[in-house]
Amino acid sequence: MITLFSTLLVILIIAGGFVAIFSKKLLSSVISMGLVSLGVSGLFFFLQAPDVAITEAAIGAGLSTAIFIIAIKKVQKGGTSDDE
Amino acid sequence: MIDFLQNWIYLTGAMALVGIGLYIVLTNTNILRIIVGLNIVDSGTNLFIVTIAWHPKSVMPIYTATNNLVVDGHVVAADPLPQSLVLTAIVIGLGTTALALAIAVKIYQKYGTLDVRKIKEEDK
Amino acid sequence: MKTYNFAALLVGVPLLMAFSIPLFGFISKQLAKWITVLTLTFEFLFSLYILLWHVYPFNVIMGNWVPPFGENLYIGSLATILIVVISFVGLMISIYNLWSAKYGDVVHFALLFLMFVGGSIGLISTGDIFNVFIFMEITGISSYALAAYGPERRALGGAFKYLVISSIGSTLYLFGVLLIYTQLGTLNIAEIAARISQTTPGLLTFAGILLVAGLAVEAELFPFNGWVPDTYTGAINPVSATLSGIGSVGGVYVLIRIVMTVFGKNGNFVSTYGNLDLMTLIAILGTATVVIGELSALVQTNIKKMLAYSSMAQMGLVAMAFSIGSRLGAYAGIFQLINHSIAKAMLFLILGVIVSFGGERVEDMKGLWYKSPFLAVTFTIGALSLLGLPLFGGFWSKFALVDASFQRGGWYDFIMAIVLFASVVEAFYYLKVVGYIFTSKPAVSEKIKVEISPAIPIAAFAILIIAIGIFPQIVSGISYSAAHELTDKMSGYVLNVIPTIVGH
Amino acid sequence: MSSLLALLLVPVTGSIVAAIIQRYRLAERLVSFSTFVVTLLFLIDIRVGDAFTWSLGFLGKNIEMGLQITPLSIFMLYMTIAFGVLLTFFDLTERSKMKSFLLLLTLAASNWIFMATDFLSFFFAWELMGWASILAIFGGRRTAESRHGALYYAMMSIGGSYSMLIGIFLLSNLTGSFSIQQNVSYLVSIMTVHPWWVLGIVSMFFVAFMVKSGIFPFHTWVPYTYGESPDGFVPYLSSVMSKYGIYGFLIFLPLTLSLRNVPGVLGLPWPNYTLVWFGSITAVVGSVLAFMQDDVKKLFAYSSFSNLGFILAAIALFTPIGLTAGLFHAFNHLLFNGAIFITVVAVISKVGITRMSEMGGLWQKMPLTFLTFFVGIASAAGIPPFAGFGSKWMIFQAMISHGLIFATVLLFFASIASFLYLMRAFHAIFLGQLSHKYDNVKEISAIGKITEVFLIGALIFFGIFPGFILDPINSIVGSFGLKPLPTSGYEYINGFFSSVNMVSIFIVVIVAFIFGFLLFAVSAKHKKVPQEDNYTAGQIPKDWNLTPEMYQFSYDFYEPMDKEIAPFLKIKIDGFFKGFGDSVEYLGSSIKEIFTGNVQIYTYLAIGGLVIFVIAGWIVW
């Protein structure tokens, strides 16, 4: 059961990575990066590493993404499109 | 057998993240996307480290009333050392990301672009 | 195993002072800079005490957990001399900063600078392979921020490039460390070094390549050194001096520690375990770096960029010297590293004074002799020391390098020919600048007034270069015993850290 | 023993003092002069065989270093220091833009070179001397050309020293010692077993010596450097410093004695034969290039290295007469080259230009200088009874005694050519009509006059009584294990075939001179006319596009000959070096393109490098 679940999670994070590659909008790229982080933090739970999982969830998925979004908002204020 | 495969699955996931991250770094010219790529590489590295600390039969390395870490003189917990290293690596990754984003924001203010190809100066 | 836990203050005091600098910053910005000076004075005097009273070699045990179970600092002869050099260079640059760092957030600049030096000291003294990663990140993050500091926008671009390459490098390093951990189950450098032959050769080869690739970023070796010119050019001059005089020393130190102590065999000519001889790899990287660095520096018209490329080339020279593998080669490498650190830091500092009065093109050096004889003479001393002229420090190291390569013989004769050719190229561009300094009339005859705080470090460096040139014993004795530590890893390193490693 | 150290320490001290007080020019010159004098006084105390050793603890090894006086070194020391005394004396009043502290540093280094017993101190001193001279040249005229000249010289010099460094280490790794004597005797012992090996090592050294002496094909720096270096330094550079290379050759030439039994060319071992050819070619190339020069300093620069070709050709024979002739010519070269350059410097400092075609008629203004110059070039051309005749005569004897016909022809050609360009310089500078702009030119100061008189005297004295100099040379020849030439009085030169009595030659020349003077006195008087006074048959010179300097009769003096030689001169060795430098620069600018400033490229480089290593690792695995 756990095997199945973790396999799904692995597929999810890989898919998230591909979304990060191919999405046209920077914001969705960043959010999928956050999702990847969240997925990885889920995998840490399966890997018997709750400490790491909590830290990754709070820092990698939460705060990192938040700072990212702040930065994106800042660079978009100039009125240019998000890419290039 | 299934346990064996499981380890490979995690490794595949980790390596896929590293590959995806590097690919993003190598193909995108937008600074923020490059930082996204570096972050994904970091995630993949962390996953890799936690994976090699883990054995399909291992338990989490926390003493509780029900969780016994040592059975017959053999440790059955997941290896806590790599996990503690990953804790460190995550925090360091956050620090690098924050600094990179700050630099990126400042670059945008000064250069008016986020394209790495345009961020260079002629010699004074 | 001799322990001297009090030396933990070598790392502890800079940390404490760095944490407290923001508080001092509330009182006065200048005070924050003075704290840097005071802390580094302490570091320098402490390390000088260790050197002169011959306290080394000793271990510092952290938290009462002895190696290989806990973390330790190992301060042998190599670490001692490098710490002395680093803290001296750092002290001098911090004195210079009293004058030079004046825009923006000075408090945080002083803090980051202090931690850059402190982190480099930790990097050099630590005995744990993961702790190396931490200290690499400490120096790394502080140097990205330092490199981004300054009134010009090109600083940001340089810092960002450094950040990207360096992040990838440290990721590779982490992979390498963990691959070794899967084999040996330990992170202590001494234990890994002793037991390196108990690993699977294929995995070890791969791990070695990853480690070398990761560390070559900091050590400025060729395909991993793309950041060097932009970052050095972009940063303000004291930061370039720091990167070149302190950062690269730390980078090369770790690279050599990993390749020679961890992967090395015992004996005069060190070769390495694993099927791909890492020393050969270092030799190839070093030679390529020398050639590419010198040739690129040749055609630069921007003098800061020229110094950056020359830095890169010098690092290649150092790596090539270490890769010879003999004790003499290691000696040459250490000596060259010290010479480069002092001379290049001095050149960047001088450039900082000059730039504050004009541009940084080669033409702007014209007639410096008329504008400021002090700067002209010191610049010449630095340049000639890098060229390896008699009477200057650089002579002895280049001399030993040539001697070592010919003792090794074989294809090192060929490498030496290439390196000497590159040295001729180096001589060309440095002499060109020296010629401009002395023979041209300046375009504007405005005098350059050198204030006391930049003058002290420049004069100190110049005197030190001459002193080493005339009395090489200042450095050569300890460098030679440091070379022993590198080439004879069991008696030089491992047994000093874990004396009972060869058990019953 | 202490005097040996004094030879090093006195100049260094003087150099420091001179550097400190260099703002006060006269004091600086006095320091420089008195340092030379004091050094000379110390030298008088020194005898052959004096030695001084110390050991240097270096990396656990104990390296013996030392100073020692051999007949050759004392000969060289006297030559250089005495010449330096003369030069600095001359410099007391003349405006020669010399940096005294660098000159004194060079003196210390040169003393050390001649006394060194081990390669370490030899190399150290060699480098010191090279760098002091490079810096002196840098500080010369402060023009782009002077910088270029110094840079050019520095590059060749560094190349040479690196080559020598390689040689030293190759050698010391074989013998485990840096001592010159041990290393040379080791080379002698393996000479017959591994000749190619020895040749390889020795040629490493020879490159450095050839660079320093300006021997073909490493002569290309000579005109740049001599032409552009400070006027006061040129006499020292061309007369003294070029001798270091000769000294270096003499360290290694004894090796060839062990090859005497091996069949070579014309009874000569082939290394000697090769060197003879190098010398002869240098002599010819120098002479031919000297034709083309209008710049007086460059002309004599070429002349100087042409003469070094003579010296090398002679000593390369390494027979008693060859060696004697070579050393004798070295001494004479020192004298006449000094005389020529000192007068040239005097003229330049008065006139302010170096182009010969703009001078002329200066003998009316500077008669003593004119006379010195005349004696100098007469010696250089080998006209009896002046110094220079004897040595050239001996050189030809030495060459012919080995049947080296072609080399002799080359040298002979060079000798005649030298006659031609010397005559041209003589005419262009001193004879002909005086241009009006030089109406105010005065003869040089009293001290300069004393120097000139002394030089004239020396040139004549050693011309007539060569024995005074041949005696020490004979002891040098003896110290190399060769049988010295017989001596028979101070006025005799004993050649291979015959001997010459210089006094009788002197008398003959005096008689001829008196005869000539009588002819001149009784013949019609010439009328002095200004330079522009030409018979133009009603046409104005402007119509022919004549510029004032074209009135000078030596303008395009050898134009027909230039036209003849021009095609050969197009094959320029210089061009080879220059092209090499250009291609290195091109390489550099293309390699620089790697660092584009785009971080992605850097990432590609890093990851690509890693991938290559991984693949390599797997292939090895």
Next chain:
Amino acid sequence: MMNDTPEMVKKVFAIFVVGILIVGFFMAFTQMPKANAVNVNNTVSRFYVMKDVDQATEMLDKGTYFNKDMVPLRNDVPYTPITFGKSANLEDGAANVVTSIVVDYRGFDTLGEVTVLFLAASGVMLVLHGQKRKIPKKRTEPSEIMYVGTRIAFAVILLFGIYVFIHGHLTPGGGFPGGAIIASGILGLFLGKQGYSPNKSGLTIFESLSGMAYVVIGIIGLIGEKSFLANFLPTGTIGDLFSAGFIALIYIAIGMKVGSELSAVTNAMIIDTEDD
């Protein structure tokens, strides 16, 4: 050089390079121990889990820890069983083994880690330093409910964060996630009010003092226990809140430090600056 390379070529080349690297990694993994994982009993972690480092040190001093081929005999170290809630006065009292490693066995790493974060925060402030720019009024000010809601939420989040780092030695979590949670609470405050800015000097003082506290704890260990960062407090019974010696102290310092640091970073990122 590569600026004008077509996108497609770039992508294919990137795939090629990355692909080879990944294949290389997998080839290395095939060489790893069975099941691609380390056996905990073969690593130094065994002692951390068993809290047995002192015994191992004894063996090391006697020279019986390594055999003569320099292989460590880790399984020979005598083991005293540990029972949750009963074993007392262990060499390290934390129930969470990861915490015991992070703070105690490898405390020096963590000091460095804290420094890294501190430096990153300082770096962000250095880079983004400048005068505060006047923020143009947003048309819609967040509603009062939002304002009050974020305040209440902040109190709850703050408590939760404090709980996480105080219980770091017992439950998963610790100083770093605790600090990050507090920082995200402060991030919430930014949503509540336009132009909100936390007290910057307060954050700085907090940050500095907690960082100095960490080092001072280390120096107390150096003076009291003759070793930097050594535990100088009794370890108590495993599983108690007041156990594990100085771990709780350090985690409190780390939690406060990380919290204030990350808040300062977000603050610096949010506030618009212009060059002075």
